[in-house]
Amino acid sequence: MYFKSFNPLDGEQLQIMNEHGEIIRDDLMPDISDEDLIEMYKTMLFSRVIDTKTLQYQRQGRMLTYAPNLGQEATQVGTIAATRSTDWMASAFRELGAWLYRGAPLYNILLYWYGNEWGMHMPEDVKILPVSVPIASQLQHAAGLAYASVLKGEDDIAIGYVGDGGTSQGDFHEALNFAAVMNTPNVFIVQNNQYAISTKRSQQTNAATIAQKAIAYGMPGIQVDGNDIFAVYAATEEAVKRARSGGGPSLIECYTYRLGAHTTADDPTKYRDNEEVEQWKKKDPIDRLKKHLIMKNLWTEEKDLEQIENYGQYVKSTFEKVENSGLVPLEDVFDYHYEKRTPELERQYQERKAYNSSIGS
Amino acid sequence: MAILNVIEAITHALDLEMSRDDRVVVFGEDVGFEGGVFRATVGLQEKFGVKRCFDSVLAESAIIGSGIGMAINGLIPVVEIQFSGFMFPGYNQIVTHAARMRNRSRGRFTVPMVIRMPYGGGVRALEHHSESLEVLFSHIPGLKVVIPSTPYDAKGLLLAAIRDPDPVIFLEPKRIYRAFKQEIPDEDYTIPLGKAKVIKEGADLTVVCWGAMVRDVQKAIEPLEKEGHSIELIDLRTIAPWDKDTVIESVKKTGRIAVIHEAAKSYGPAAEIITAVNEGAFLYLEAPPKRITGLDTIVPLPKGEHHYLPDAQYIAQELKSVLTF
Numbered sequence: 249m250y251f252k253s254f255n256p257l258d259g260e261q262l263q264i265m266n267e268h269g270e271i272i273r274d275d276l277m278p279d280i281s282d283e284d285l286i287e288m289y290k291t292m293l294f295s296r297v298i299d300t301k302t303l304q305y306q307r308q309g310r311m312l313t314y315a316p317n318l319g320q321e322a323t324q325v326g327t328i329a330a331t332r333s334t335d336w337m338a339s340a341f342r343e344l345g346a347w348l349y350r351g352a353p354l355y356n357i358l359l360y361w362y363g364n365e366w367g368m369h370m371p372e373d374v375k376i377l378p379v380s381v382p383i384a385s386q387l388q389h390a391a392g393l394a395y396a397s398v399l400k401g402e403d404d405i406a407i408g409y410v411g412d413g414g415t416s417q418g419d420f421h422e423a424l425n426f427a428a429v430m431n432t433p434n435v436f437i438v439q440n441n442q443y444a445i446s447t448k449r450s451q452q453t454n455a456a457t458i459a460q461k462a463i464a465y466g467m468p469g470i471q472v473d474g475n476d477i478f479a480v481y482a483a484t485e486e487a488v489k490r491a492r493s494g495g496g497p498s499l500i501e502c503y504t505y506r507l508g509a510h511t512t513a514d515d516p517t518k519y520r521d522n523e524e525v526e527q528w529k530k531k532d533p534i535d536r537l538k539k540h541l542i543m544k545n546l547w548t549e550e551k552d553l554e555q556i557e558n559y560g561q562y563v564k565s566t567f568e569k570v571e572n573s574g575l576v577p578l579e580d581v582f583d584y585h586y587e588k589r590t591p592e593l594e595r596q597y598q599e600r601k602a603y604n605s606s607i608g609s
Numbered sequence: 610m611a612i613l614n615v616i617e618a619i620t621h622a623l624d625l626e627m628s629r630d631d632r633v634v635v636f637g638e639d640v641g642f643e644g645g646v647f648r649a650t651v652g653l654q655e656k657f658g659v660k661r662c663f664d665s666v667l668a669e670s671a672i673i674g675s676g677i678g679m680a681i682n683g684l685i686p687v688v689e690i691q692f693s694g695f696m697f698p699g700y701n702q703i704v705t706h707a708a709r710m711r712n713r714s715r716g717r718f719t720v721p722m723v724i725r726m727p728y729g730g731g732v733r734a735l736e737h738h739s740e741s742l743e744v745l746f747s748h749i750p751g752l753k754v755v756i757p758s759t760p761y762d763a764k765g766l767l768l769a770a771i772r773d774p775d776p777v778i779f780l781e782p783k784r785i786y787r788a789f790k791q792e793i794p795d796e797d798y799t800i801p802l803g804k805a806k807v808i809k810e811g812a813d814l815t816v817v818c819w820g821a822m823v824r825d826v827q828k829a830i831e832p833l834e835k836e837g838h839s840i841e842l843i844d845l846r847t848i849a850p851w852d853k854d855t856v857i858e859s860v861k862k863t864g865r866i867a868v869i870h871e872a873a874k875s876y877g878p879a880a881e882i883i884t885a886v887n888e889g890a891f892l893y894l895e896a897p898p899k900r901i902t903g904l905d906t907i908v909p910l911p912k913g914e915h916h917y918l919p920d921a922q923y924i925a926q927e928l929k930s931v932l933t934f
Contacts, residue, residue: 336682369715377681378713382705388671389706392678392686399634399660400683418698422671429666584712585751587719587774590803590850 250276250483251468251498256459261471261503264478267531269539271478278482280329282546288329288349288477289541290555292321292534295345297559298354299508302361305567306512314361317344319475319507320439322533325349326480327407327437327500330488334375336397336406338390341379342439342506343409352376354563358570365584366576375404384414387423387436394432394491405433405491407484413444415458424499428465433491435484436499439474441506446519462499474504475533505531578604613793616786618760619649619725622767623687625797627657633771634679635662637672637689637725646691647727647786669699673724677706680722680776687771693728693780694737700745707776708751720776723767727783728756729821729871730903730918733911740908741820741872746778747849747881753777753802754848758823760791762846765800773802780848782821789824805852807859811841814932815859817882818869819845822919826869829924838932848878856882857889864895865931869924874902896934901927 254260264273271277280288299318305311317324324345328337337343337350347357351374360367360379368378377393380386390408397404414420415438427434438458442449455461462469468490472479480502487498505528509516516525541547582589582597589597613621627633635650635657641664644651654662665672669690676686690696696703703724711719730739746754755770755777757763763781770777808823818826823844830840841859845851860866866886868879879900886898901919909917919927 338678365713366715368713369717372717377718378710380706382701385670385674385702385706388674388702389678389681391671392675392680393682394678395675396679396682396684399679406678419670419674419701422666422668423674426666426668426671426675580715584716586711586753592850592853 250486251470254470256457256469256471256501257463259456261473262479262483263473263476264482265476265536265540267536269536269543271540276482278478278485280481284329286541286546288325289537289547291325291345291349292537293552293555294348294559295321295324296534297556298344298357298563301560301563301567302358303508303512310571312361312363313511313513315342315511316508317342319505319528319532320441321345322477322480322537323437323439323474323502323504326477327435327484327502330481330484331405331407333373334404335488336375336377336390336393336404338377338386338393338406339380339409340383340386340411340414341381342411346409347376350374350376354566355569358567359573362570362573364573364576365580384410384417384419384423386410388419388426390434390436391423391427391430391432394427394434395430397433403433403492405435405488407435407437409437409439411444412438412440412442412449412452412458413447414438415461416452424462424465424467424497427497428467431494431496433494434497435487435491436497437484438499438501439504440501441504443506443510443516443520445510445514457501459499459501465499467497467499469499469501471501471503474502475531475536477533477537504533507532610792610794612790613760614787614790615757615760615763615781616647616649618763618793619767619781620651620653621793622764623650623653624656626768626771627653627661629797630685631661632683632685633661633687634684635687635689636665638667638691639664640689645689647783649689649725669696670702673699673702673707676722676724677702677710677720680720681710681718685721685771687723687725690724690726692738693726693742694740696726696742703746703752703776703778704749708749711775712751719774721774722776723770723779724776725779725781727786728780729782729784730908730914731784731821733914736910739914741870741903743780743848744872744876744878747878751776752849754780755802755846756780756782756820756848757846758782758785758820758844760793762800762806764793765798766802766846768797769799769802772799777802780820784821785824800846803847803850803852805855806844806846807855808842808844809840811839811863813839813863814865814867814928815841815843815856815863816867816869816928817843817845817856819848820871822869822871825919825921826924828921829928832925833928833932840928851882853885853889857886860886860890861893864893867899867901867928867931869901869919871903871918873905874900875905877902896931899927899931
């Protein structure tokens with residue numbers, strides 16, 4: 249119903265809740281239990297606290313390069329909340345909210361950004377592919393994961409995430425085209441946060457919307473207000489339902505804004521003005537949902553502060569554990585290239601091991 | 610026993626494995642209905658259905674990238690890239706994902722996938738159809754690179770590649786696709802990856818080669834042997850990880866080595882093999898090791914290709930210079 253009513257070619261954007269947390273389209277409200285909604289809000293808040301703390305650690309020189317998610321929490325949590333835990337997720341690297349909602353342990357996430365591959369060793373029941381640093385290539389994996397589901401007679405779908413910059417990559421096109429032709433159960437999420445490092449959305453594509461690109465592949469597309477969790481959830485839920493019932497893939501453009509830097513190695517004040525950032529701050533997805541929850545008597549400012557404090561403590565203690573995790577042993581560097589070390593890898597391992605013992609390390 | 614050529618042996622192996630293991634799926638450009646431009650997958654769609662053997666969209670990155678996703682989600686994709694010279698759009702997926710997924714996820718996700726590609730020259734082809742690019746894969750940690758030189762090996766190596774838990778690049782020397790036939794056992798057999806084959810033993814010179822060059826080398830050493838030289842001929846079979854021990858042991862016995870490949874000379878596989886020999890058997894050497902290879906040029910179109918590929922006469926002359934150093 250959402251995809252049909254909000255045609256991206258007409259420049260329509262799905263919005264259900266306004267910037268003040270008020271529901272402006274009651275008729276379009278998705279059915280989310282209060283319990284789930286609070287869980288979604290808490291995950292967004294958790295994500296924000298992690299970002300805030302991690303940025304502090306990075307500035308203190310305790311953390312490596314980090315990609316903050318500030319401003320995109322609704323896009324991430326709203327999309328993943330509409331899937332189920334057996335569905336697959338192929339993400340890029342700025343999907344903290346989705347990872348958390350899906351059960352990726354905070355320790356793992358921080359460990360990864362701290363420089364240890366074990367961070368991406370997800371628990372068995374967490375079907376999240378590792379961070380994909382190359383841009384848009386993970387959407388191809390999403391297509392394959394989804395095809396395999398069909399072939400195995402399962403009804404799990406695969407959700408894939410990419411940024412607006414990623415839509416310029418050939419792999420974006422190839423993955424969507426493959427998925428549409430093969431009718432795979434996929435949902436492709438574009439987190440249009442307006443910038444690919446410093447390159448503006450207007451320099452990324454000449455198309456009026458990214459969502460309209462779906463039309464060319466022969467799949468439904470929709471642009472949603474990415475800071476409105478209800479709009480994000482509603483569109484994703486419809487797309488997931490379609491995918492799961494054999495209706496094929498969909499593309500959802502979440503129109504949002506990256507409030508922070510691309511990564512900590514980047515200074516966004518050089519390429520965008522403060523006025524623009526301030527305008528978007530007024531649309532902050534977390535403030536918006538908080539106002540809504542308070543209006544519905546589901547949340548209070550006191551609870552909010554308490555939750556932020558608790559999360560802060562948890563992030564602090566988890567990060568301390570990460571800091572104490574030490575360096576990886578030599579075996580770790582050799583053991584995961586093949587199921588068994590090749591003879592040459594074994595030789596190189598033995599040489600390095602002998603050298604390490606000779607210097608007492 | 611069936612009498613098959615290389616391409617028929619490949620079809621036979623795919624058929625056998627698709628029957629044995631329903632996780633195996635075969636796809637790529639034109640591989641379904643038509644059975645591939647070289648007919649390697651002929652009959653498979655008819656037998657196993659369009660879900661397990663299908664024509665992919667014309668997109669190398671999608672073929673390899675979606676294959677990676679399928680492999681992670683429990684299938685065993687055996688994909689065909691129509692010519693190895695067309696693999697570059699998919700090279701990103703091979704290098705940045707297929708080769709690294711196990712490492713990146715510390716073993717949580719693996720990519721048991723085979724990427725088949727016809728490669729090499731000598732078939733009077735268009736541009737981008739004749740290169741030998743084995744070194745571009747062999748340099749990448751996490752990949753295995755296999756090249757058969759006979760129908761028997763094609764079957765045994767392909768079955769081993771499909772059953773391997775890691776991504777395997779299976780390069781098929783198209784010059785010998787239909788060049789000769791061999792008796793092949795009907796039953797299941799595998800040839801271990803990473804093991805070279807000593808085609809014939811000898812005492813004076815170790816010659817290492819693979820793929821289509823094996824037959825040229827066999828032709829080249831005939832007159833030399835008639836002259837009384839004793840040559841040990843090794844078919845490497847797997848380029849990565851390659852069988853260093855067999856080659857070094859051989860050089861310790863013969864004191865001489867020549868490596869022959871179609872790929873361009875500089876930074877080519879021969880450089881790696883000879884360096885390993887220098888590291889492992891330097892004091893046994895009685896002559897400088899020799900590389901007999903393609904040129905550091907773009908492979909010429911058919912009217913100039915004879916300058917590029919080392920033929921039997923040229924190989925014989927170069928081997929003679931090592932033998933008589």
